[in-house]
Amino acid sequence: MKKRIRTILAPGIRLQITLWYTAVFILLLVLVGVVSYLNVNSTLDANLDTSLALRARQIALGVSNDDGQFTIADVSGELPGLGTASNTATPATSDIGSANGQSSDDSNDDSHQTTPAVATNVDAATLIRIFNSGGQLVYSSLAARILPLSATLPQQAHSGVPWYTTVSLAAGKTVRLYNLPVLRGGTVYGVVQVGASMASIDTTLHSVAFGWLLLAPIVLLLGALGSYWLASRAFTPVSRLTRIARQVEAGDLRKRVPVPRARDELRELALTLNDMIARLDSAFARQRRFVADASHELRTPVSAIRSLTDVALLQEKTPAEYRDILSDINAEAERLGRLIGDLLALARADEGYTPLERVPLRLDSIAHDVAAVSAILARERGIELQVETSGPVVVLADQDRLLQAILNLLNNALAYTPANSGGNITVHVSRDETDAVLSVSDTGIGVAPEHLPHIFERFYRADPARVYAPGSSGLGLAIVDWVVRAHNGSVTVESIVGSGSTFTIRLPLATPATIRSGKNGAI
Amino acid sequence: MRILVAEDDPRLGASLKQGLEESLYAVDLVADGESALALAQEISYDLIVLDVLLPRLSGFEVCRALRRQQRKMPILFLTALDEIEQRVTGLDLGADDYVVKPFAFSELQARIRALLRRDGATRSAELSFAGITLDPSTHEVRRGGRVITLSSKEYALLEFLMRNPRQVLSRQAIAEHVWDIDAAHLSNVIDVYVSYLRRKLCANGEADVLQAVRGYGYQLKEPAP
Numbered sequence A: 001m002k003k004r005i006r007t008i009l010a011p012g013i014r015l016q017i018t019l020w021y022t023a024v025f026i027l028l029l030v031l032v033g034v035v036s037y038l039n040v041n042s043t044l045d046a047n048l049d050t051s052l053a054l055r056a057r058q059i060a061l062g063v064s065n066d067d068g069q070f071t072i073a074d075v076s077g078e079l080p081g082l083g084t085a086s087n088t089a090t091p092a093t094s095d096i097g098s099a100n101g102q103s104s105d106d107s108n109d110d111s112h113q114t115t116p117a118v119a120t121n122v123d124a125a126t127l128i129r130i131f132n133s134g135g136q137l138v139y140s141s142l143a144a145r146i147l148p149l150s151a152t153l154p155q156q157a158h159s160g161v162p163w164y165t166t167v168s169l170a171a172g173k174t175v176r177l178y179n180l181p182v183l184r185g186g187t188v189y190g191v192v193q194v195g196a197s198m199a200s201i202d203t204t205l206h207s208v209a210f211g212w213l214l215l216a217p218i219v220l221l222l223g224a225l226g227s228y229w230l231a232s233r234a235f236t237p238v239s240r241l242t243r244i245a246r247q248v249e250a251g252d253l254r255k256r257v258p259v260p261r262a263r264d265e266l267r268e269l270a271l272t273l274n275d276m277i278a279r280l281d282s283a284f285a286r287q288r289r290f291v292a293d294a295s296h297e298l299r300t301p302v303s304a305i306r307s308l309t310d311v312a313l314l315q316e317k318t319p320a321e322y323r324d325i326l327s328d329i330n331a332e333a334e335r336l337g338r339l340i341g342d343l344l345a346l347a348r349a350d351e352g353y354t355p356l357e358r359v360p361l362r363l364d365s366i367a368h369d370v371a372a373v374s375a376i377l378a379r380e381r382g383i384e385l386q387v388e389t390s391g392p393v394v395v396l397a398d399q400d401r402l403l404q405a406i407l408n409l410l411n412n413a414l415a416y417t418p419a420n421s422g423g424n425i426t427v428h429v430s431r432d433e434t435d436a437v438l439s440v441s442d443t444g445i446g447v448a449p450e451h452l453p454h455i456f457e458r459f460y461r462a463d464p465a466r467v468y469a470p471g472s473s474g475l476g477l478a479i480v481d482w483v484v485r486a487h488n489g490s491v492t493v494e495s496i497v498g499s500g501s502t503f504t505i506r507l508p509l510a511t512p513a514t515i516r517s518g519k520n521g522a523i
Numbered sequence B: 001m002r003i004l005v006a007e008d009d010p011r012l013g014a015s016l017k018q019g020l021e022e023s024l025y026a027v028d029l030v031a032d033g034e035s036a037l038a039l040a041q042e043i044s045y046d047l048i049v050l051d052v053l054l055p056r057l058s059g060f061e062v063c064r065a066l067r068r069q070q071r072k073m074p075i076l077f078l079t080a081l082d083e084i085e086q087r088v089t090g091l092d093l094g095a096d097d098y099v100v101k102p103f104a105f106s107e108l109q110a111r112i113r114a115l116l117r118r119d120g121a122t123r124s125a126e127l128s129f130a131g132i133t134l135d136p137s138t139h140e141v142r143r144g145g146r147v148i149t150l151s152s153k154e155y156a157l158l159e160f161l162m163r164n165p166r167q168v169l170s171r172q173a174i175a176e177h178v179w180d181i182d183a184a185h186l187s188n189v190i191d192v193y194v195s196y197l198r199r200k201l202c203a204n205g206e207a208d209v210l211q212a213v214r215g216y217g218y219q220l221k222e223p224a225p
Helices: A002-009 A013-061 A092-100 A103-109 A116-120 A153-158 A199-234 A236-247 A265-314 A319-351 A363-380 A399-415 A476-486 A512-519 B010-022 B033-042 B059-068 B084-092 B105-118 B152-163 B171-178 B181-201
Strands: A063-066 A069-072 A127-132 A137-140 A163-168 A174-184 A187-197 A358-362 A384-389 A394-398 A424-431 A435-442 A490-496 A500-508 B002-006 B026-030 B047-050 B075-079 B097-100 B127-129 B132-135 B140-143 B146-148 B168-170 B210-213 B217-220
Touching (some): A013 A187, A236 A265, A265 A319, A319 A476, A319 B010, A358 A363, A358 A399, A363 A384, A363 A424, A399 A424, A399 A435, A399 A476, A399 A500, B010 B026, B010 B105, B033 B059, B075 B084, B075 B105, B127 B152, B132 B152, B152 B181, B168 B171, B171 B217, B181 B210
Parallel strands (some): B047 B075, B075 B097
Antiparallel strands (some): A127 A137, A358 A394, A490 A500, B168 B217
C-alpha cells in the first residue's frame, strides 16, 4: 500500500520532463508577456508624446506676442472655437475672459452644437490650452476646460524647456499633457499645452493583455502535450535498450546491446551496459572455471578412494594388505579434507566474509615454528631448510591465516625442489621502515616467465600437467595471495628457470597505533 | 593380456595396477606421459589406460603420437576431465573409450573386457576353441563341461592364445602379452607354463591343442582328427 502511494507520488520520467517543460513554458510566457506589455506600453506612450509635441509645436507657430498683444492664429486647424473668433488677432484680455469665464460656453455653444458630447469627452476631443507667461489661461478648447490648472506652470515654463505632465481626472481618467513654452527673443511669453487622453492606450494594453491571457493556456496545453510526446520519443531508444538488456540473462552473457552510432548519452549508456555485461561474463566465466577446476581436483582423491575400496573387495587379502589399503584410503581422505578446507577458505574470502582476528605477532618466531613443522618433510626429501632472522619483527595479523600462508609457501618450495639433489630452502625475515618482509627462497625448478603472472591464480599449475606435489590442492598460492592482501600486504615472486624461486611477503609493521585499534577490534 | 596404465596419482595408480593384476592382466604402471609413450612404442600392449593430466606429456599427446605411428592397440582415457569437449577431443584423437573419474572398478573391468574383444575373432564375451571355453569376466575355464582350475599366469597364457587362435605366436610375443615389465626377462619360463597348461587341459585324456613350433613359439591348433 505504502509502496503504491509512493509510486503514485513519484511521477515517471516522462511526466517529470513534461512538468519541467511546462514550468519553463510558464516562465517564458510570463516573461515574454510582461516584456511585450511593457514594450507596447512604452511605445504607445512615446507615440502619444511625439504626436502631442508635434501638435503643440504646430499650434505654437500660430501663437505670437507683439508688444504684449497675444495673437493666436489657427495654423493647424486644430483649435476648436477659434473658427468663430477672429482669424488673425484676438485681444488677449478678451480671449482670456471668454476662455476663462462660464459665459464662453454659451458663446461657443452655437458652433459646437452638433458635437457637444464629443467636445466635452476628454477621451475623444482635442485638449488644447494656451497660457500666458503669468500662467493665465489665454485659450482653452472646450474639452480642456475640465482640466485643473497647475499653479507651478509659470515657474516650470521659465526655463523654456518643454515638459510633460500627467493629470488624473475624476472617473479614473488620465490625461497626458505636453507643455511647450513659446519664446520670443529668449523670453517665455506663453505656454501651449496639448493633451490627450490615455484611455486609448489603456484599451490597447487591456486588449493585448486579454489576448495574452487567452492565448497562454492554449500555448501551455500544446507545449505540455508536445513535450510529453517529445519525451516519449526521446525515451524510445532507452526502452529498446531496456528490452535487449532484459534478454541478456545470467546464462547467456555473450549478448550485447546495440551501440548507437551518434556520440550521445544513449551511446554512453549502451557502452556502459556492454561493459558491465562483459565484466559479469568474465566473472561468471572465472566462477565456472573455478567450479570446474574444483570438481576436477575433488575427483582425483575420490577416484583413488573408490578404486582402493573396489580393489580391496575384489578378492580376499591378508590383514597386512588390508592395513596398507586402509592407510592409503585414510591419506586420500585427508587430502580430500584439506582440499575442501582450502576451497571453503577461498569461497568465504570471495563472499567477503572473513573475520580476521588481528593480534600482534612475532613474524620471526612464526617463521621458526612453521619451518620446524616443514623440516620433517624436508629431511624426508633430502632438502636443507634454514631460517634466517635478525631480531623481533612484529606484525598485526590473524595467527591461523598467517601460519597457513607461510606453510603454503614452504610446501610450495618443497614440492618444486627436487628431492635428494642438494636442494636448499631458506626462510628469511627482516624489516624495513614500514614493512615486515618474509621471503622463502628455494633452489628448485623455478617458474618460466610466461607462468609468473598467473602463479597466484587458483588451480594454476606452471606445468600443464602436474609435477609431483603430494597433497597439493593447486590452491596454496591463491590462499597465500588472499591472506596477504587481506592483511594489506603484498606477495611477489622472482624466479629463474632451473635455479629456483623466491616468494616475498610484505606486511605492514605493527605500530602502537595499529596495535591499539586492532585490539579494539576496529579492523 | 598386457595393459599399460599411465596414472600420476601414486595411490590411485598402485590401486589400478593391483586391481587389474587381480583381474589376471599383466600390468605396467607409469606416472608420466613420456614414459607412457616410450613404453607403448616398445611393447605391443593389448590395451592402454591413460590419464589425461600427466606430467611432461599429456595423455592426449600420448594418444595422438601413438595413433600417428599407426599403433592400433585400444586406448582408454581414465580422467577427471568430464566436459563434453574434452571427451570429444579424447575420442577424436583415436581413443576407444573415455571413463570419467571417479569410476566403479567393476565398470572399468567391463570396459577393458569389451575393448579386448573388439578386435578378436569373436564378439561374444566368452572365448571358445575346440571345446575349451574361457570367460574373461569370471575367469572360468571349462573343457567339455569340466571346470579347469588355472593359476593366474596359466590363465593369462590361455587367454592370450585363445584370443589369437591358429596363429603362430613367438615366445617374445607371448612374454610381452602375458608378463609385465618386471618379469620380461623371464620369457624362457613360458615353456614351463605351457607344459602346466597342457597337463591341466588334457587331464582327462583330451586331445592336445597347444602345438609347439620348434625354435619359435606356440600355436593354438585344433587337434588332428
